[in-house]
Amino acid sequence: MTLELIWFLLWGVLWAVYFVLDGYDLGLGTIFPFFAKSEREKRVLYNAVAPFWDGNEVWLIAAGGITFAAFPRAYAIMFSALYAPLFIILFALIMRAASFEFRSKVDSDGWRKMWDVFQFLGNFVPALLFGVAFANIFQGIPFDADGVYYGSILKLLNVYGIIGGLFFVINFSMHGSLWLSMKSDGEIHDRAIVYAKRLWPFTVALAVAFLAATGFYTDLFVNYQKNGMLLVVPAIGVTALLMVRIFLAGGRNHLAWISNAISIFFVIMFGIIGMFPKLLPSSLDPAASVTIFNGASSTLTLQIMLGVVAVIIPLVLLYQLWAVKLLMHVVDDEVLDSDESY
């Protein structure tokens, strides 16, 4: 039981880390067409995330892999039920990757414009659909005890799903603006901060709407009513989001980004903890829900995987942090003129 509980939390943590990290890529790509006008500005935005998007995306692969390894039944039903949105997300991520790699390789305006469209869609669409998908998972999706799904992509676009999607899009956009403020200087840097400041009230409004809708459409708060101590998780999420504005006012942009990262992490964990012990609630038949009791792998698999993850994930965090520090320089003319820039 303890082992399953640890894995349940780890499962949530991996998804949360993915959203913290890829969130800023997805967000920066979302504001891309509104923010970047000149060719130089566009290149600054591309190069602000170019060294990082791949490393960030691996957290998605890790989260998917861990879902498969620790909770195969959840993996099987989650991805077959969400077939259409998942493939749309994957197609978008493929085109996003290609836009980074291919855009700078041919000197033609039409070519660059085409990849700029894919850069936007490749980031905006996953941001939106991840939000829609997770909101739907929080409120339960219609599948029976055999794992057969009875919904459709249109049914995912319900009120709560849309609030979740918008919340992801706007929060990630702010997250990306904050990232850009750290990776740029001059006018772009200043405007990135203006963007973050303008997006902040919308993020707060959507966070409030999301929490209220969560109470209305889902059972997530039941766990929090049972154990009031757990309320500290959403409380940290909300506090960190409020702190973003304070740090921004004080000109401490790094702290503002970190604060928003903490906020994203705890908002995801708020949902995950609220679902416990379910990984995938069924809205059709509560008994069909995938839980840590009926969905977990064998004890031996969970033990071995825990050993692997306990050693590897801290190491990954260390060397990724080293790489980020190394490549955290401002994207200035010198960077843009170098061979390695996009």
Next chain:
Amino acid sequence: MDVVMLSRIQFAVTIFFHFIFVPLTLGLSILLAIMETMYVRTGNEMYKRMVKFWGKLFIINFTLGVVTGITLEFQFGTNWSRYSEYVGDIFGSLLAIEASTSFFLESTFIAVWFFGWKKVSKKVHLMCIWIVALAANMSAFWIIMANAFMQNPIGYKLVNGKPQLDDFIAVITNQYGIGIYAHTLTSSWMVGGLFVMGISAWHLARKNEVELFKSSFKMASVFFFIFSLGTAAAGHHQGQIAAEYQPAKLAAMESHWETGTNVPMYLLTWPNSTNTGNVVQALPIPDALSILAYNNPDAEVIGLNDIPKEDRPPVLPVFISFRLMVALGSFFPILGFALFFWRKKIEEKTFVLKVLPWLIPLPYIGIMLGWAVTEMGRQPWIVYSMLRTSDAASPIEASMVVWSIIAFTIIYSFLGVLDIYLLRKYAIKGPK
């Protein structure tokens, strides 16, 4: 068509497309690491320009390898949910280990390597590319060990009708997997070798950067020759493993129907279309199949007639793929030897220089054919003798799969064309 067939088509399309990029990543990463080692050891700037030139091609190729891989990981869930639930306990953990041990290393250190020329010392920079090469080649190990469980399931116990992990060491030392791994690595390294030689030849024919490309060529010729022999040896071993663990696959590879000893190999063979026998069978080499499969002319080789019809793989495509692969696999050591032999005066062999760029696709084709044999030869099983492919697909609408196949085909064709265009463009452009 039903969901099973459609999902098989989709999986074939996506994995073949993914595997256009993977072998070059595996092979070229090692060659890059060797080139950069030469640079750090000698301090010769020519090697640095060499690394940068091949590195650019490497990155164009690498990116598509990464993103087309993500789709595959999720496709087990989207299209093969019954399978995923059945084998998740074992198969899923190998996939998770692959992601957490290899993909993080690859993605992080390739970024430092590519963007960090001025940020880290020469030695740290060199370390980065070695880590990328090792991590890429290690990732192949985990995914192939996962595949090996489908070929030769071991290290499990059945609990409530499902395989549950019993012996992790057995799972990751699966002989079937070790065999495939050796065959995959050696053939992928061959891809890297011929890729470098083919592009070098193009430039040598035009007397561009002769020193740089001759040096690249020499390195790659040694690499290609050694691993063309390695591929042949590993391939032979692979056949013997099939004989031991999947007699139906071996029989399909050879289109061999009658169980017996002292089995010959027919040079001229053609299976019929009903999966029941051969139309043509002539020019026997006595005892050859018995010797190839078991190193013993008296060995008994099981024929397809002794395998129930519903348990037979589709013989015709397996047989054709196998013969073509063997033809290529026999050609490569000859080509490898010739190129190795000529490496010091290759710029004089104008005909060879002209032909060589056109040969770059051949090892790729060989690898694709090999996987077609391995995977189609395992049919009708998704997990050999345990779970049928027909019982493994997701309970989803066929129309959804049609829709995703169409989308995949459009997107992948588009990217494939652009990728080849860009590789060609930057290969021809040469080092600045």
